[in-house]
Amino acid sequence: MPPSQDAGSATPASTLQWTSTASSWSLEQTKPDQIIQDSTLFTFLRCQRRAYLDAYGDADLQSEPSDYLVKLKSDSAVHRQTVLADFHPVNRPPRHAGNVAATAQETFTLMQQGVEHIFRGTVAAINADGSIGYVSQPDLWIKQPGVSWLGNWYYVPLDIKLGKKPKQEYQLTAAFHAYVLAAWQGVVPAEAHLRLKERHYVIDLEKQWPTLLELLDTCETVLTSGETPDVFISRSRCDMCVWLNHCYEVAQQQNHLSLLPGVTLNRYRHLEKLGLTTVETLARNQPATLAQASGFELKVAEKLVHQAQAKLSGAAIARTDANNNFTLSPQELPSAPIELYFDIEAAPDKDLVYLHGILVVDTQTHNETFIPLVAREPEGEASAWHQFQHVIAHYPDSPIYHFCPYEAQTVRRLAERYGSIIDIDELLSRFVDIHKRIVDSVTLPIESYALKHIARWIGFEWRDSSANGAQSICWYDNWLSSQNEQYLNDILKYNEDDCRATFWVKQWLANFAAPIWKDNAEAG
Numbered sequence: 001m002p003p004s005q006d007a008g009s010a011t012p013a014s015t016l017q018w019t020s021t022a023s024s025w026s027l028e029q030t031k032p033d034q035i036i037q038d039s040t041l042f043t044f045l046r047c048q049r050r051a052y053l054d055a056y057g058d059a060d061l062q063s064e065p066s067d068y069l070v071k072l073k074s075d076s077a078v079h080r081q082t083v084l085a086d087f088h089p090v091n092r093p094p095r096h097a098g099n100v101a102a103t104a105q106e107t108f109t110l111m112q113q114g115v116e117h118i119f120r121g122t123v124a125a126i127n128a129d130g131s132i133g134y135v136s137q138p139d140l141w142i143k144q145p146g147v148s149w150l151g152n153w154y155y156v157p158l159d160i161k162l163g164k165k166p167k168q169e170y171q172l173t174a175a176f177h178a179y180v181l182a183a184w185q186g187v188v189p190a191e192a193h194l195r196l197k198e199r200h201y202v203i204d205l206e207k208q209w210p211t212l213l214e215l216l217d218t219c220e221t222v223l224t225s226g227e228t229p230d231v232f233i234s235r236s237r238c239d240m241c242v243w244l245n246h247c248y249e250v251a252q253q254q255n256h257l258s259l260l261p262g263v264t265l266n267r268y269r270h271l272e273k274l275g276l277t278t279v280e281t282l283a284r285n286q287p288a289t290l291a292q293a294s295g296f297e298l299k300v301a302e303k304l305v306h307q308a309q310a311k312l313s314g315a316a317i318a319r320t321d322a323n324n325n326f327t328l329s330p331q332e333l334p335s336a337p338i339e340l341y342f343d344i345e346a347a348p349d350k351d352l353v354y355l356h357g358i359l360v361v362d363t364q365t366h367n368e369t370f371i372p373l374v375a376r377e378p379e380g381e382a383s384a385w386h387q388f389q390h391v392i393a394h395y396p397d398s399p400i401y402h403f404c405p406y407e408a409q410t411v412r413r414l415a416e417r418y419g420s421i422i423d424i425d426e427l428l429s430r431f432v433d434i435h436k437r438i439v440d441s442v443t444l445p446i447e448s449y450a451l452k453h454i455a456r457w458i459g460f461e462w463r464d465s466s467a468n469g470a471q472s473i474c475w476y477d478n479w480l481s482s483q484n485e486q487y488l489n490d491i492l493k494y495n496e497d498d499c500r501a502t503f504w505v506k507q508w509l510a511n512f513a514a515p516i517w518k519d520n521a522e523a524g
Helices: 039-046 048-056 067-084 098-111 169-183 204-221 244-252 265-273 279-283 287-294 296-313 378-391 406-418 424-428 432-439 451-458 467-482 486-521
Strands: 010-012 034-037 117-119 123-125 132-135 139-147 151-160 187-189 191-195 200-204 339-347 350-361 368-374 400-402 431-433
Touching: 034 378, 039 048, 039 169, 039 406, 048 204, 067 151, 067 265, 067 467, 098 117, 098 123, 098 132, 098 169, 117 378, 123 169, 132 169, 139 187, 139 451, 151 187, 151 451, 169 187, 169 191, 169 200, 169 204, 200 204, 200 339, 200 400, 265 287, 265 486, 279 296, 287 296, 339 406, 339 467, 350 378, 350 486, 368 378, 368 486, 400 406, 400 486, 406 424, 431 432, 432 486, 467 486
Parallel strands: 034 132, 151 191, 339 400, 400 431
Antiparallel strands: 010 187, 117 139, 123 132, 139 151, 191 200, 339 350, 350 368
């Protein structure tokens, strides 16, 4: 629902320490050398390098947006329209292509008229020396009662996002909207509004103001420096970026430490201060020495040093405990005549599990049978869950291998949602997370401990090299809208390969561990 008309108060910008120092960008002023838009600031908070490349990079080096990114943008647009349906009347100012000041003047004219809501209204301001322009365009400007240069009213920004949490970049972008608007209405609202997927948030702008001002200074410095910020590969943030392939090539050329698993940006900064900026220098360290110098926990230091050593040698390194014992026991990697390898495909945006894939491996005959249990429509989730239980019940003594905790967590959640014909605690006691077994017992010369990186290092290849979980979600959406069986076939092929890759990883770990277990048994 729209925020109530008394949701915020406004304070004259001229009386505040946390005021906007910018002035309105008039039609008579020369276009500034550098423009910072709300989208620029949002991107800068996530990655300074991307913000710089967006402004000055060679667009030919960008990759095409993934299908999943296109889907997210589409879902975001639908969410925005759903939220905006609660606001009426809504005015949209005319736009003047290539003329920010003229477009901002159209928004200001509507504000002077005191219209209730302004959709995607541009406001623009300029810094004291005219070198930096600021452009803000929230999803909605909402009229509130109070005194401003406009009259007995002022405006507050509303941003609509598809996320679930009020992340810092959302809150600081809201503060930026208010910063720019203050140059036009003469007051800074105490609050801004943020509508996410599941709820509405009110942002305390005064709390964000010091951080915003510091951020603007940093952003201006970086964008006007003429130097591209250093590369840093962070899989969680970089995966859907159109600059990823370009940055990855740069990182590979530099043999950058961010390509080592476990080297987060914060840890990299500590290593940088110690002069440990190459794989070679990191590999030469003793973990205890690194821990003392960096403040890292000993386990973290061991992981980083061993990761660098594995990278240099190209070989796997067994992990040992304080007593120099291998950290994986045979009991933690059970074998049986029949073993099951399990992988789920799910659409988080629909809170839906649409595929349970099970690879049944007869370790004596070496026969492998893939059993896909599909929800051909969202309403089929319960049926697929019950089919899964019936299949599992046929193999009461078989270990169930999976990769990462998600499968076990989802099985418990589905049992709570739909009930279960088997004891869930007993069932989950048979689950074996092969990802945990790998990361706890061995250091591999790879860039990530994701399934694809591990399995490809072992020698496994997916039949569709571009397939991934995000693409699977897009295929399922396409299946629902078109009923084209090819999309389901693509999902099944990808899921089967994930199950087989999990099997390969288990087999590799068993073969790697076997001689160590044998030596330990003989020594014991």
